[in-house]
Amino acid sequence: MTLARTWSVGLAGVQGAMVEVEVDIAAGLPGVVLVGLPDAVVRQSVDRVRAAVANAGGEFPARRITIGLSPAAMPKQGSGFDLALAAAVLAAAGTVRRRAVEHLVLLGELGLDGSVRGIRGVLPAVLAAARAGHRQVVVPLANAAEAALVERVEVLPVESLGRLVEHLKGSAPLTPYERGPLPADPPVPDLGDVVGQAAGRRAVEVAAAGGHHLFLTGPPGAGKTMLAERLPGLLPALDEQAALEVTAIHSIAGTLPPEAPLVTRPTFEAPHHSATMAALIGGGSGQIRPGALCRAHRGVLFMDEAPEFPRAVLDTLRQPLERGQVTIQRASGSATFPCRAQLVLAANPCPCASAAGDTACTCSPLERRRYQSRLSGPLLDRVDLRVDLPPVTRAAWLDGLEAPESTEVVAGRVARARAVAAERLAGTGLALNSQVPGRMLRERFAVPRPSLRLAERALERGGLSVRGFDRVQRVAWTMADLAGRTVPTADDVAEALGMRLQRVAA
Numbered sequence: 009m010t011l012a013r014t015w016s017v018g019l020a021g022v023q024g025a026m027v028e029v030e031v032d033i034a035a036g037l038p039g040v041v042l043v044g045l046p047d048a049v050v051r052q053s054v055d056r057v058r059a060a061v062a063n064a065g066g067e068f069p070a071r072r073i074t075i076g077l078s079p080a081a082m083p084k085q086g087s088g089f090d091l092a093l094a095a096a097v098l099a100a101a102g103t104v105r106r107r108a109v110e111h112l113v114l115l116g117e118l119g120l121d122g123s124v125r126g127i128r129g130v131l132p133a134v135l136a137a138a139r140a141g142h143r144q145v146v147v148p149l150a151n152a153a154e155a156a157l158v159e160r161v162e163v164l165p166v167e168s169l170g171r172l173v174e175h176l177k178g179s180a181p182l183t184p185y186e187r188g189p190l191p192a193d194p195p196v197p198d199l200g201d202v203v204g205q206a207a208g209r210r211a212v213e214v215a216a217a218g219g220h221h222l223f224l225t226g227p228p229g230a231g232k233t234m235l236a237e238r239l240p241g242l243l244p245a246l247d248e249q250a251a252l253e254v255t256a257i258h259s260i261a262g263t264l265p266p267e268a269p270l271v272t273r274p275t276f277e278a279p280h281h282s283a284t285m286a287a288l289i290g291g292g293s294g295q296i297r298p299g300a301l302c303r304a305h306r307g308v309l310f311m312d313e314a315p316e317f318p319r320a321v322l323d324t325l326r327q328p329l330e331r332g333q334v335t336i337q338r339a340s341g342s343a344t345f346p347c348r349a350q351l352v353l354a355a356n357p358c359p360c361a362s363a364a365g366d367t368a369c370t371c372s373p374l375e376r377r378r379y380q381s382r383l384s385g386p387l388l389d390r391v392d393l394r395v396d397l398p399p400v401t402r403a404a405w406l407d408g409l410e411a412p413e414s415t416e417v418v419a420g421r422v423a424r425a426r427a428v429a430a431e432r433l434a435g436t437g438l439a440l441n442s443q444v445p446g447r448m449l450r451e452r453f454a455v456p457r458p459s460l461r462l463a464e465r466a467l468e469r470g471g472l473s474v475r476g477f478d479r480v481q482r483v484a485w486t487m488a489d490l491a492g493r494t495v496p497t498a499d500d501v502a503e504a505l506g507m508r509l510q511r512v513a514a
């Protein structure tokens with residue numbers, strides 16, 4: 009018999025799916041036939057395997073070889089199948105024992121010299137293998153720590169095809185990876201470092217507590233970036249499920265730091281305004297890579313100088329942010345990634361961007377309006393909080409000399425507020441005030457009328473749209489949750505209005 013089977017894993021978005029690799033060697037003209045929807049990279053795999061086998065001292069069989077990848081209907085992308093292909097070919101040729109590979113899962117790309125190279129997407133692949141009941145996974149040495157995040161599976165790191173052959177022959181078994189304690193989380197930037205921006209600090213606290221998208225305007229140097237960078241530190245740490253989910257995205261994106269394989273804190277992604285649609289949303293040739301939006305899943309997507317982003321890019325973000333997932337279509341197939349990110353937009357008040365703020369502005373009123381209107385539209389409609397930061401000298405004066413609160417203190421308040429909101433929203437499938445749809449807000453979570461008078465007046469005068477009215481109520485709930493009140497007061501509504509009407513203090 010000249011048929012051998014082994015296993016690898018294909019990826020569809022962040023989900024891994026088991027792929028059975030079958031190799032049949034028959035008499036006939038030498039040649040290789042690959043069946044089962046492989047992409048160009050997988051087809052080149054045969055050439056890499058041939059060279060690697062030769063360089064590892066083996067012999068690539070000079071006969072008719074048929075390699076099948078199943079399920080056939082699933083598109084196979086990337087170079088991660090090399091190792092499984094090599095193992096199955098060698099087993100079918102009788103170089104290694106067939107029994108040794110038939111339950112094994114193999115992940116890794118082969119260099120022409122027979123070295124085993126690291127690949128992207130190891131975590132979701134190993135998760136899928138564990139779910140399918142596999143007990144042993146061979147991975148590139150470079151991905152061992154990441155693979156070992158999945159318990160219940162023995163991880164066998166390998167650096168070369170030669171070593172794998174020795175292992176499969178039983179002459180020199182691979183040493184299973186030993187799981188050590190996970191490295192401590194890297195320190196987060198502290199909110200206490202932001203001196204003299206009480207309104208800005210309050211805004212990120214409210215944003216963190218209610219999950220509200222945030223828009224910060226203010227002159228250069230006012231601390232927009234500093235504040236945005238401190239938002240992830242105010243969000244609760246990721247639970248185990250969320251950590252694996254976010255890590256899987258970064259694994260596929262190739263942005264996982266090797267020394268800290270598990271992402272346990274909400275991430276911070278700050279794409280530049282010149283970033284391509286693929287860099288922002290996702291794309292690329294071959295295996296589809298998630299973009300900054302997806303890498304910010306359960307974290308913060310910060311868009312500095314937001315009016316400089318192309319309008320099409322901004323408009324594209326709205327729907328994924330609303331749905332919490334994005335589907336990327338490519339010629340090679342499509343992939344869906346989660347992207348429940350919290351958005352922070354930042355902008356200068358005008359194109360001249362004077363650090364002294366409006367007092368030194370040299371723009372015409374038309375230029376200012378045109379600049380600010382670049383951001384209007386569907387994306388800004390989703391932003392609950394809009395805060396205008398004064399130039400830092402004036403802000404420091406307004407604050408007085410009080411020492412700002414630390415991230416630890418504010419994060420504690422945020423956690424309590426989130427718990428209260430989650431309890432109130434129990435049974436709705438929602439957890440945060442920002443997620444409550446307008447109709448549910450009016451029917452089940454309306455702010456008491458007497459507290460709403462100020463907002464109603466703004467609505468009547470045209471200073472607030474109907475949607476804006478809803479957003480003020482959502483934010484007012486968050487204010488109440490932070491203060492430990494059971495319902496929002498008129499003061500909560502007034503503060504929410506203040507974070508809604510732009511440039512009131514200018």
Ligand SMILES: [Zn+2]
Nearest residue numbers: 358360369371
């Ligand atoms: Zn200006």
